Amino acid sequence: MSIEVVNITKSYKNxxxxxxxxxxxxxxxLVALLGPSGSGKTTLLRLIAGLEQPEQGSILFNGEDNTDRxxxxxxxxxxxxxxxxxxxxxxxDNIAFGLTVRSxxxxxxxQEIHERVHSLLKLVQLEGLAHRYPSQLSGGQRQRVALxxxxxxxxxxxxxxxxxxxxxxxxxxxxxxxxxHLHGKLGLTILFVTHDQEEAMELADQVVVMNEGRVEQVGPxxxxxxxxxxxxxxxxxxxxxxxxxxxxxxIVKLGEAEFETDSxxxxxxxxxxxxxRPHDVEVSLxxxxxxxxQAQIRHISPLGPIVRLDLKRLDTEEVFEAELxxxxxxxxxxxxxxxxxxxxxxxxxYVDSQPAQAPSPAFIPLQASI
Amino acid sequence: xxxSLRNKGFLPGFGMTMGYTIVYLSLLVLxxxxxxxxxxxxxxxxxxxxxxxxxxxxxxxxxxILTSFFAACVNAVFGxxxxxxxxxxxxxGKRIIDGIVDLPFALPTAVGGIALTxxxxxxxxxxxxxxxxxxxxxxxxxxxxxxxxxxxxPFVVRTVQPxxxxxxxxxxxxxxxxxxxxxxxxVRVILxxxxxxxxxxxxxxxxxxxxxYGSVVFISGNMPxxxxxxxxxxxxxxxxxxxxxxxxxxxxxxIASFVMLLIINYLQWRINKFDAAx
Numbered sequence: 001m002s003i004e005v006v007n008i009t010k011s012y013k014n015x016x017x018x019x020x021x022x023x024x025x026x027x028x029x030l031v032a033l034l035g036p037s038g039s040g041k042t043t044l045l046r047l048i049a050g051l052e053q054p055e056q057g058s059i060l061f062n063g064e065d066n067t068d069r070x071x072x073x074x075x076x077x078x079x080x081x082x083x084x085x086x087x088x089x090x091x092x093d094n095i096a097f098g099l100t101v102r103s104x105x106x107x108x109x110x111q112e113i114h115e116r117v118h119s120l121l122k123l124v125q126l127e128g129l130a131h132r133y134p135s136q137l138s139g140g141q142r143q144r145v146a147l148x149x150x151x152x153x154x155x156x157x158x159x160x161x162x163x164x165x166x167x168x169x170x171x172x173x174x175x176x177x178x179x180x181h182l183h184g185k186l187g188l189t190i191l192f193v194t195h196d197q198e199e200a201m202e203l204a205d206q207v208v209v210m211n212e213g214r215v216e217q218v219g220p221x222x223x224x225x226x227x228x229x230x231x232x233x234x235x236x237x238x239x240x241x242x243x244x245x246x247x248x249x250x251i252v253k254l255g256e257a258e259f260e261t262d263s264x265x266x267x268x269x270x271x272x273x274x275x276x277r278p279h280d281v282e283v284s285l286x287x288x289x290x291x292x293x294q295a296q297i298r299h300i301s302p303l304g305p306i307v308r309l310d311l312k313r314l315d316t317e318e319v320f321e322a323e324l325x326x327x328x329x330x331x332x333x334x335x336x337x338x339x340x341x342x343x344x345x346x347x348x349x350y351v352d353s354q355p356a357q358a359p360s361p362a363f364i365p366l367q368a369s370i
Numbered sequence: 371x372x373x374s375l376r377n378k379g380f381l382p383g384f385g386m387t388m389g390y391t392i393v394y395l396s397l398l399v400l401x402x403x404x405x406x407x408x409x410x411x412x413x414x415x416x417x418x419x420x421x422x423x424x425x426x427x428x429x430x431x432x433x434x435i436l437t438s439f440f441a442a443c444v445n446a447v448f449g450x451x452x453x454x455x456x457x458x459x460x461x462x463g464k465r466i467i468d469g470i471v472d473l474p475f476a477l478p479t480a481v482g483g484i485a486l487t488x489x490x491x492x493x494x495x496x497x498x499x500x501x502x503x504x505x506x507x508x509x510x511x512x513x514x515x516x517x518x519x520x521x522x523x524p525f526v527v528r529t530v531q532p533x534x535x536x537x538x539x540x541x542x543x544x545x546x547x548x549x550x551x552x553x554x555x556x557v558r559v560i561l562x563x564x565x566x567x568x569x570x571x572x573x574x575x576x577x578x579x580x581x582x583y584g585s586v587v588f589i590s591g592n593m594p595x596x597x598x599x600x601x602x603x604x605x606x607x608x609x610x611x612x613x614x615x616x617x618x619x620x621x622x623x624x625i626a627s628f629v630m631l632l633i634i635n636y637l638q639w640r641i642n643k644f645d646a647a648x
Contacts, residue, residue, distance in 0.1 A: 049547060050547075051543050051546070051547070071543075071546045071547055072546055072547075072549050072550070072551065073549075074547075075549070076547055077547070078543070078544070078547040080540045080543070080544060082538075082540065084538065084540035084541050084543065084544040085541075085544075086541060086544075086545075086559055087563070088562040088563060088641075089562075097545070097548055097550070097558075098548035098549055098550075101545070101548065101549060101550040101551070101554045101558065102549065146544075149544075149548065150547070150548075152548075153548055153549060
């Protein structure tokens with residue numbers, strides 16, 4: 001079922017969680033709500049579920065207005081970050097809960113409930129654990145019970161709040177793959193909240209990037225990564241280097257390097273910030289291009305298949321990162337303190353409107369590594 | 371050697387704390403109560419049975435157990451209500467209400483008994499209106515029940531309140547998204563979680579009520595066979611220098627309380643299975 005959110009505003013006592021947010025989620029898609037904490041993504045999810053009420057705007061399921069409908073009648077599958085399983089019920093009763101609480105008229109027979117629960121246990125690969133209690137299961141198993149419980153009532157769609165947030169890396173990856181598989185099998189619309197950009201990229205058909213109660217960009221993961229709409233999205237989706245400079249008549253000066261750009265074509269001179277991914281930094285022993293600048297290697301971090309270099313430009317003293325393949329790194333025979341040439345590819349420029357402000361959260365890890 | 375060191379954990383001292391626990395319990399509970407049983411054994415069996423099966427004693431045991439039980443039942447219901455209000459809502463004067471709950475603990479129970487008697491007597495504040503309906507509270511078992519409810523109130527509140535304060539609201543939300551009505555959510559999700567605490571509170575209130583003396587003697591009227599409670603009967607026996615008789619009754623009460631606490635503990639264990647499985 002499709003979900004449509006129209007001009008939703010929601011505020012709590014002293015801050016606005018969502019500011020005039022509109023969003024369309026087509027039927028059958030696996031969509032990620034991605035953003036830092038406090039960006040309003042969980043609030044949006046809870047509004048869609050009916051666990052919160054918006055001040056303004058409306059929420060439509062398949063075009064039908066559900067804004068004033070009670071959470072009990074929305075038939076939405078909701079999975080909580082900490083599972084919220086009923087501790088005093090065994091797994092069977094947990095999954096059956098949504099069926100057994102129905103009024104006598106609509107409640108399925110005992111036999112039907114039994115069959116349904118067991119087919120769900122099979123779906124979440126937890127057969128044989130029906131009589132255990134939640135406290136006897138691992139985190140990953142609990143999460144799957146929570147999913148099965150949500151699916152038992154045949155929801156119109158699934159909403160998952162940081163579904164893998166409390167799990168360790170390995171289990172998380174397994175569950176991601178499994179969720180993808182489940183989505184393919186059921187064809188259900190799934191909307192999940194995450195602050196982990198890798199998770200969003202890996203799982204979702206569409207990613208909704210949120211920040212400070214607004215939707216920054218919506219699109220497939222590829223598009224969002226390659227064509228970020230603004231500096232926030234750029235810096236939120238992966239590691240980023242920032243270079244400060246000035247832009248004048250389509251020419252950007254970043255220290256000794258100059259770039260032509262068509263992204264900002266206003267006349268006059270402005271402060272500018274260039275954003276680029278560490279893997280777009282080309283490191284060489286000789287200048288490759290006229291824009292190549294000199295930099296000193298401050299630190300080398302071998303990270304499995306890639307090697308990350310902490311570099312400092314000699315002309316502007318800016319600190320940045322480069323990522324090389326292990327092979328390239330060995331070819332160049334680099335060592336700490338060495339001076340190399342770097343060539344900056346795929347820079348995106350944005351006019352720096354508030355030069356005094358720290359522009360992005362991604363800048364923080366860069367500084368932290370100094 | 372190394373292993374045993376490691377198993378001691380960060381705060382060792384099992385031996386010491388356990389030793390003090392045993393000494394403490396022995397001095398305060400076990401030895402006095404054993405002496406009670408020893409004293410009771412100085413009686414002949416016939417004398418013992420004769421004392422216990424005396425109609426006045428049997429009537430007082432009946433009154434004591436029934437009034438204590440119903441008082442604990444009322445507290446189990448309304449104590450949960452009070453705890454609910456205190457744990458879930460913020461309102462003006464919450465701290466005052468929170469403090470009022472402990473008053474029955476703090477007040478000398480005789481004071482409570484006198485206050486209750488004056489209010490519920492036939493010419494008292496509330497008693498006069500109840501009298502119009504033909505309900506007599508003071509000097510009837512109903513009065514005993516009121517007094518025992520009064521002194522048992524804090525127990526359920528104070529055992530249930532922390533459980534409600536730690537309650538995970540998401541469980542309620544989960545129940546709501548699964549379509550459960552408010553009532554069903556309460557009965558099937560919240561209540562089972564409170565049950566162990568309610569039972570503990572119930573057991574404490576019940577045990578306290580069985581032994582209560584101070585507040586009851588004023589409101590009950592102390593009529594033999596009607597409104598006489600066991601502790602009062604024991605006092606009466608003592609005043610008549612019938613020490614053996616008093617201890618015989620005490621021993622019976624002790625066994626009765628012990629059995630009832632065991633039953634409640636068993637029930638608690640049954641309900642608590644999901645926690646024990648951890």
